[in-house]
Amino acid sequence: MTAYGYLCLALHAHLPYIRHPEHGSFFEERWLFEAITESYVPLIRMLERLRADAVPARLTLSLSPTLIAMLRDPLLQARYRTHLDGMRRLADRELRRTRGDSRFAPTALLYEEMLDAAAGTFDQTYRGDLPAAFATFADDGLLDLITSAATHGYLPLLRAEPNAVRAQVLLGQSCFRTAFGRPANGIWLPECGYYRGLETVLEDAGFRYFFVDSHGIENARPRPRMGLAAPVACANGVVAFGRDPDCSRQVWSRDEGYPGDPWYRDFHRDIGFDLDIETIRPFLLDGKTRIHTGFKYHRITGPGDDKQPYNRTRALERVRAHAEHFVRERRNAVVRLGPGPGPKPILVAPYDAELFGHWWFEGPQFLETVLRLLNGEGPIAAGTPDDYLALHPSLQRAAPSPSSWGEKGFNEFWLNEGTDWIYPHLNAAARRMGDLARHFAAAPPDSLHGRALRQAARSLLLAQASDWPFIMRSGTSSDYALARVRDHLARFQYLDDALCRDSVDERRLQALEFMDNPFPDVDPSLYV
Amino acid sequence: MTDAPPLSDPDPPAPFTARELRDLATEIGAAFEPAATPTEVVLLDVDPTRLHAYWSIVAADLNAARDQLNDDSPDLVLRFHDVSPRGTPGTRAEVPFDVEIQGRRGATYVDLWQAGHSYVADLGLRGGGDHFVLLARSNQVDQPPLGPSADDSYAEIGHFEPEIPAFPALTIPPTPDPSLFDGLFPGRAAEPPASESDDPPESPETPDVVEVTDVLDVMEFPFVTESEGFPLIDPSSLRPASEAMPAGIGATATTTVKTLGDTPAATTDAPPPGARSAPGDTPAPDAPATANESRVPPPPTGSVITLSSFSLGQEAVELEVHAEIHVFGRTRPGRRLIIDGRPVTVRPDGTFSLRRPLPRGAVVLPLIVEEESEDEWR
Incomplete structure (x- = not known):
């Protein structure tokens, strides 16, 4: 790395653990299927192209433990294939329906090609194992893979029971190591939620660095000399990288962000709502409730419902313009900052991976163009936190400020009058889990007691996901989120009771193990 | 004595059906009861100037605390202590402030008057003469600062170079006999089994197994009288x-204002809304840094404050009071x-x-x- 400064593009790929074998199909499982088709496979294909062209791209990708578990789950893999078959049948029908219509036929063809590519990448190239696909890019030097807490628990609000935080973090590292054969150097704190002292747990788990929102660095103590342009090291040497607000605004902002460009594809106009119900009925889960199918033929155009047909050529022109603008702005920023006597500047641009492709249809092309532009001669280069730390063996010591990347920057999005009822239950269950782990410490792992103990830990972990209060607060699918919290707490309580009464029913335990099956190697002693 | 007849192999367990899994999930979910909790109080920070407290009290603990007080109607309070380290920006409250609460289980939000401080709360009963009986002490909560640190000292440190951490040994995963689930979805996993074909179609938005209201209707909560x-x-x-308005609400605001009126000029912070000032005649916290500049005459001492928000000024004291x-x-x-x-x-x-x-x-x-x-x- 010889540039003046670096751009760290970091993507966080995460979905809550949603797997319902007790149903033939389940609406919320489509979140995973849509993310595979629209975000993860396009990301893999982008990396394949960059590798083929020998572009020295450097990208940081966080894969959450729940996402890794779902991507490797045979039931969900099979269901994804079924989903993809249905989508390809729909694509075939859409090609026939739009044949001869110059406004929509090119877009229908685009979808067919996208679905064919998804099928080829998923099944033929990687045999359904997308984590293994990402591992190959890490081996080839294009990616630094990192991970997150086990079920994406929002750590600042779990810390009343320190072992709950400890289990989330250590199990996250353990899952990563099991999946990839090596520990992750970095951790994506769920929702970038940080509190003072968390770095001690991160150190225990072997993490070198984490990301915080801008004010986590700006308000650090003492004041960071380089502001957001350089990471800081906590007292124990674990490093915090801060989000660059300009990078965020230009991509995330609803008003100023690139994804709102009028030439980009509109997310909301979908044939699931536009077509006659009889036409679309075979592709509805229950045959009657309209859903987003993913077939969207219009561009954003502007405010209002009057949308123009999508024009892929014009959209890709805008991608090029936006990527050039993005890189130019970053170049200007590092030129303003350096070169200087201190550490080289690094601009950290963290995003949800699902933004690219699922929400912002042209996002993968934007990302690829940015990475190709960074390959040229110039003052800025793509880099990862590990690259940066290799160049800078010492950093300014400072204590980051408690923060999150949620609305208002702190804990309110997960702790408010609609969600505060959760935490007494979660904390009580975590405390109870510690009691159980101590009491049944001698139980052999494959005994009924040992299995019930691990299953209780899984139930607790699944109840702790930050996604449930997030969804409740967002107001989308809030009944589902509420039911998930309640069901996992109920299963924990059932297992607790069965253990204490020495009445573990093996068949019921088998059923729970089958329904809630992530983290086969969860170690209950994490709670002791 | 003859040998017992040889045992025949037991019948293999019946495979699971999707309905059996659903029924089990529903049954366990319906039986959920909030767990009994000990006497405790927990603080969580919401943002730099707001925190959340929840508590529970075992009835026996409450009765024992009452017995220690010579007071027929003691107040249940959260007594907040500012435990910020010396040198924390702002004014460290040298005396605790109380927030009255009600009920053996509950939660409240407390608005603070400055950011970046650390607090611990004591849950207890307050009787006459400011006698206080402690029921439980909370965790410490550190409120985030609102702005950059004034400390611009500089020191470097080598960053953490992890060794391969000592992970817990992998345990044997639970492996329910896979054959038990083979029959769930014959052929393509997503296709419902033939035996399930009578089921009503599942709504994409509200799947049948997670009918929240149905389950809640049958939940037996341990109501307390x-x-x-x-x-x-x-x-x-x-x-x-x-x-007339119940005395408790107005009395809180009245006490707040009366005490603040007696605030020495040297201390300038105000307690959070809804909080009582420090008990007894101990000095009150200081006025907020963002006090309203407008000046209105102070109300008569002892009057009930009935405005939701007002400001008043004296020579050396500016106050802004929000009552809720x-x-x-x-x-x-x-x-x-x-x-x-x-x-x-x-x-x-x-x-x-x-x-x-x-x-x-x-x-x-x-x-x-x-x-x-x-x-x-x-």
């Missing part, structure tokens, strides 16, 4: 419009509540709360409780 300390709302207890009503309680889950014409969210465990500015004059909050009966809300 009013005599046990938790305030169940009884519609017949509503006060008529002409009746915080209504909270618990009802049976599934009921609807309308307080003062506004629907109030009843949380899944039956608790509810409402915050609103304290209006001028008497406070009457009409409360309507609706319950579903024979498909009608009454």
Whole structure:
């Protein structure tokens, strides 16, 4: 790395653990299927192209433990294939329906090609194992893979029971190591939620660095000399990288962000709502409730419902313009900052991976163009936190400020009058889990007691996901989120009771193990 | 003695069906009861100037605490201690402040007057003469700062180079016999089994297994009666419009203002809204840094403050006081509540709360409780 400064593009790929074998199909499982088709496979294909062209791209990708578990789950893999078959049948029908219509036929063809590519990448190239696909890019030097807490628990609000935080973090590292054969150097704190002292747990788990929102660095103590342009090291040497607000605004902002460009594809106009119900009925889960199918033929155009047909050529022109603008702005920023006597500047641009492709249809092309532009001669280069730390063996010591990347920057999005009822239950269950782990410490792992103990830990972990209060607060699918919290707490309580009464029913335990099956190697002693 | 006949192989267990899994999930979910909790208080930071506290009290602990007080009607309070380290920006409150609470289980939000400080709360009973009996002490909560640190000292440190961490040894994964689940979805995994074909189609938005309201309706919550300390709302207890405001609310604001009026010029912070000043004659915290500049005459000492927000000034003291009503309680889950014409969210465990500015004059909050009966809300 010889540039003046670096751009760290970091993507966080995460979905809550949603797997319902007790149903033939389940609406919320489509979140995973849509993310595979629209975000993860396009990301893999982008990396394949960059590798083929020998572009020295450097990208940081966080894969959450729940996402890794779902991507490797045979039931969900099979269901994804079924989903993809249905989508390809729909694509075939859409090609026939739009044949001869110059406004929509090119877009229908685009979808067919996208679905064919998804099928080829998923099944033929990687045999359904997308984590293994990402591992190959890490081996080839294009990616630094990192991970997150086990079920994406929002750590600042779990810390009343320190072992709950400890289990989330250590199990996250353990899952990563099991999946990839090596520990992750970095951790994506769920929702970038940080509190003072968390770095001690991160150190225990072997993490070198984490990301915080801008004010986590700006308000650090003492004041960071380089502001957001350089990471800081906590007292124990674990490093915090801060989000660059300009990078965020230009991509995330609803008003100023690139994804709102009028030439980009509109997310909301979908044939699931536009077509006659009889036409679309075979592709509805229950045959009657309209859903987003993913077939969207219009561009954003502007405010209002009057949308123009999508024009892929014009959209890709805008991608090029936006990527050039993005890189130019970053170049200007590092030129303003350096070169200087201190550490080289690094601009950290963290995003949800699902933004690219699922929400912002042209996002993968934007990302690829940015990475190709960074390959040229110039003052800025793509880099990862590990690259940066290799160049800078010492950093300014400072204590980051408690923060999150949620609305208002702190804990309110997960702790408010609609969600505060959760935490007494979660904390009580975590405390109870510690009691159980101590009491049944001698139980052999494959005994009924040992299995019930691990299953209780899984139930607790699944109840702790930050996604449930997030969804409740967002107001989308809030009944589902509420039911998930309640069901996992109920299963924990059932297992607790069965253990204490020495009445573990093996068949019921088998059923729970089958329904809630992530983290086969969860170690209950994490709670002791 | 003859040998026992050889045991025949037991019948293999029957495979699971999707319906069996669903039934089990529903049964366990329906049996959920909030766990009994010890006497405790927990603090969580919401943002730099707001924190959340929840507590629970075992009845025996409460009775024992009452026995230690020579007071017929002690106050249940959270007593907050500022435990910020020396040198923390702002003014460290040298004395604790109290927030009155009600009920053996509950939660509240506390608005603070400065960011970046650390607090611990004592849950206890306060009797006459400021005698205080401790029930439980909370965790420490560190409120984030609102702005950059004034400390611009510089030191470097080598970053953490992890060794391969010592992970717990991998345990044997639970491996329920896979053959038990083979029959769940023959062929393509997503296709429902033939035996399930009678099932009604599943709604994409509200899958049948997670009918929240159905489950809540049959949940048996361990209600506590009013005599046990938790305030169940009884519609017949509503006060008529002409009746005076209950003394507790006005008294809180009055005490706050009276004490602040006596604040020495050297201390300039105000306690958070809803908080009482330090007990006894101990010095009060200081005024807020963002005090309103406008000057209005102070109210007569001892008068009841009935404005939701006002400011007043004296030579050396500027104050801004925000008074709020915080209504909270618990009802049976599934009921609807309308307080003062506004629907109030009843949380899944039956608790509810409402915050609103304290209006001028008497406070009457009409409360309507609706319950579903024979498909009608009454």
